[in-house]
Amino acid sequence: MTDHAVNTTGAMNLVNSIPGALALLLACSLLLPTGAGAANKGGIDPRPITFEPEPLTKLHPKLAWIKRDKIRAAWVSADLHKPYGDTDKTQARVLADGGFNTVIFGMRADNKNRSHMPDFTDVIPANIEAAHAVGLAVWVLMSYGTIHQDPYHRYRDPAGKLATKTCCPLDLPYLERHFGRWAVKFAEAGADGFILDTEMYESDLSDYEGPCVCSYCFRAYLDVFADNGDTIYDSIPAAQRGIWLREIGVYGHYSRFAVKRTEDFLDSIRARCQAHNDAFILGYASTMEHLPGNTRGFGTSTVPCVILDESEYTSGPTFTMRRNLQYIEQSGLPALYIGGLWINQNRPEQLAERGLLAALYADGWWAWYSWALVTNPDATTGPQTTNPYGRWKGTPASAYWDVLKPMHARLEKLLAGDRAAWPAFPLLDAVAPVPNGRVPLRQGQITLDGSLDDPGWQEASQFEMAIDRFGKKDGPENTFMLCHDDTAFYFAARCPIPEGTVLPEQLRGRDHPRAWANYGLELFVDPSGDGRRYAQLILSSDGDTYESVMDYGPGAFQFGDLDWNPEIEVGVQRTEAEFILEIRILFEDAVLTKPKHGETWGFNVCRSSSAVQSWSPTYGPFHLPGRFGRIQFVKDR
Known part of the structure; x- marks a missing residue:
């Protein structure tokens, strides 16, 4: 297994294999401005890599509803136009009547040809039409790091290990093929947003353990910051690159360069989507900054990146949510944070209570997997009440709707009233003082x-x-x-x-x-x-x-x-x-x-x-x- 080593005459040769705007993007990312930097380290000139804070300001007028109502998202299957049980209501109508204002459903490209999505013309228009008819925003989701299609660069971790399946997080042709082009197509089709699920289900690991030091990434860094990139590239064994970067004191600088490149690439996808809808939202699940740089890449100060976090899945809002919200504010990130709750692991009353708290103290909440709320609603046994996709054991869907609808009505009253009337954030009175x-x-x-x-x-x-x-x-x-x-x-x-x-x-x-x-x-x-x-x-x-x-x-x-x-x-x-x-x-x-x-x-x-x-x-x-x-x-x- 190799990481598809690039020609040592320079990473710019890679640009020739990337079409159009992506080629321009990569070329620009390799031409960062020079400036007064630290002393030369091991042949590297670590010039400053600058990032301007881009905190959330006033939301785009089309997104004003988010601050007023908070995001209330249901992660569902692509069946919104189908009937709810034996009723004449669509699943979209039932979700809207229950107080949700956003739906998220997943799409997958052909496993053997990521440039083709067999169900696109049948599924996307029907679901968008059904959701928009009842006032629901539509965000389409795709998975990252799942069902890989060669050729692509494998991730090499900073300790030198080359992955068997995990993709290099900066293999731009791979990223464009696997999700970039599809985000743009969803925007063209009339969707309101795109969500990238970064759990990497079919990779070696579920996350990255540091910046990638594959030949592709290492060469790109040398082309910008090395005095003699060819000599360094040829003299440092692939398995020793991360160690070498740490030993000469530029590992952090290398990491920031990777973040900058990630931001630039995702920013190009965002711009292409928003050329079709200037309020088109991009976001990701399931952990904040799972791919360092994706928040700033997907968001702007008026159309922020939406982070669907899973830290609250089984417990509801905790100190972790408070830490994440503080990080967003202090870092100046253009982001909205919504806490996720796992339906199967929350009794109906718990789901409503925790959803209310997440919506009040963050920017909203989302329910996974809301397929359970609209499929075979009367069943109390079978797949609708089993782990992980179903409801709480033995519970019909009506038990959830009986508490979710009034919870959302209460949320609206609390948001319109005095914050002093809000229920207290959990744990604050129950925890021990710090020693x-x-x-x-x-x-x-x-x-x-x-x-x-x-x-x-x-x-x-x-x-x-x-x-x-x-x-x-x-x-x-x-x-x-x-x-x-x-x-x-x-x-x-x-x-x-x-x-x-x-x-x-x-x-x-x-x-x-x-x-x-x-x-x-x-x-x-x-x-x-x-x-x-x-x-x-x-x-x-x-x-x-x-x-x-x-x-x-x-x-x-x-x-x-x-x-x-x-x-x-x-x-x-x-x-x-x-x-x-x-x-x-x-x-x-x-x-x-x-x-x-x-x-x-x-x-x-x-x-x-x-x-x-x-x-x-x-x-x-x-x-x-x-x-x-x-x-x-x-x-x-």
Whole structure:
């Protein structure tokens, strides 16, 4: 298997194989403006790659209904013109009567010829007509990373592994063939939007583990930023490209270039769609920034990208939704965020309650899979009430309509009234306060050898971590210690290994893209305490480290910036019963600025092996800086 290596005379040769506007797009993406940049690194001139914030402003007049009514979307099959049960109503009419204002249905191209969609002329016009007749907006969905058609470039991850099936996320001819042209055709046919499902069902993995370093992508980067791209391309083995980029300190720069190219390509699709309908919406499911750059590429300040997130599928709105909304605002992304709920996993009353909260506190909600609400509505057994596509077990469709219709009516009244009358956002009153701790000055010598009997540790602050991320006691009883001196921050932990545990094979090397899968700990350090820029450190029980800066920069939501490589020393010991970690990390101006006496930082320690634990429960994923604990730098513990 190869990644279809390009001719080393330059990635511009690839342009000849791409028709029309795509050729112009790629050519432009390889001619970024020069500017005052960092010093040359390993033959690379990392000139700045600039991104202008494009926050949501006033919506296009045709989309004013979104702010007034919120998006209420039903993800259905393409049967909107067909009758609802034994009634004379269409499925579209029943959805509209139930309070939905948008429908999403999927289309698939021919598996063997992605340039052909057999059912296009039969399905698209009939469904658009049925939906528009009752006032429903129509968004057509296609899957990304599913049913691949050769030839195409395979994804090579930053650790050097070449995928068997996963596509390169910047193989422009592949992307145009698999969904770009179809988005434009849907706009031509009268649809109101296009949604890209990025779950990558038939790929090696369900997501990417960092920017692609296949021959196609690596060559494109060298053509723009390398002094002698041919020499570098020929001298760096394909499996070592990601490592080389990290070693010379341009991995983050390479990532931003990939984000920029993604934005430019998706922006070209958006422009072609909006040439037919200037309010045509583009969006994606199922995780925010699953493809870094797709939000800005699909959205503008007046016609934003719609993000159909699945974080709320079984629980309803949580801290994860709050984090995502904050990220959109702080990053200046042109986006609307709507929370998804899985019908089969929500009783009717739950679906209505959670849908109301998502619509109030985000930009709307969507129900998957709403086929269950309009197909065989009276059935209480069979496929309509089985996982994953059906209703809650033993429940007829009427049980949902009995609560959804009044919920949507209540939503309209709440939106038109005083926000003080809204129901409270869930969890805010039920969660534990974040823990606090002190970080004293180091009082004695510390040798980083995996032994905790040094004098310096005896006077350090000690903490317990024996709860899961939801605040319940679970898993091993871990302990950790903190102290500092004038130059560095010290951390040590003792972590029991439950009897009978078989440790996975550890992934070695600094900044390995799957470092989170190792047996170890994750540290989150937020010197500002406001969550706008914080450090993530992953420590394996073998002593390997991964360091990244998470901020609101383009593409940072998924991977952060791995160009941050602080001076860090590690000591480890591991037995069958436990592992011990010690680190010393120097204070520096870039991220971990030397703290003043009494200064407070955000901080958390997490462990995902054996049980998913955290010092401060996040009630969601680890990356929730609003739920980090607080540590104060003091003289004595």
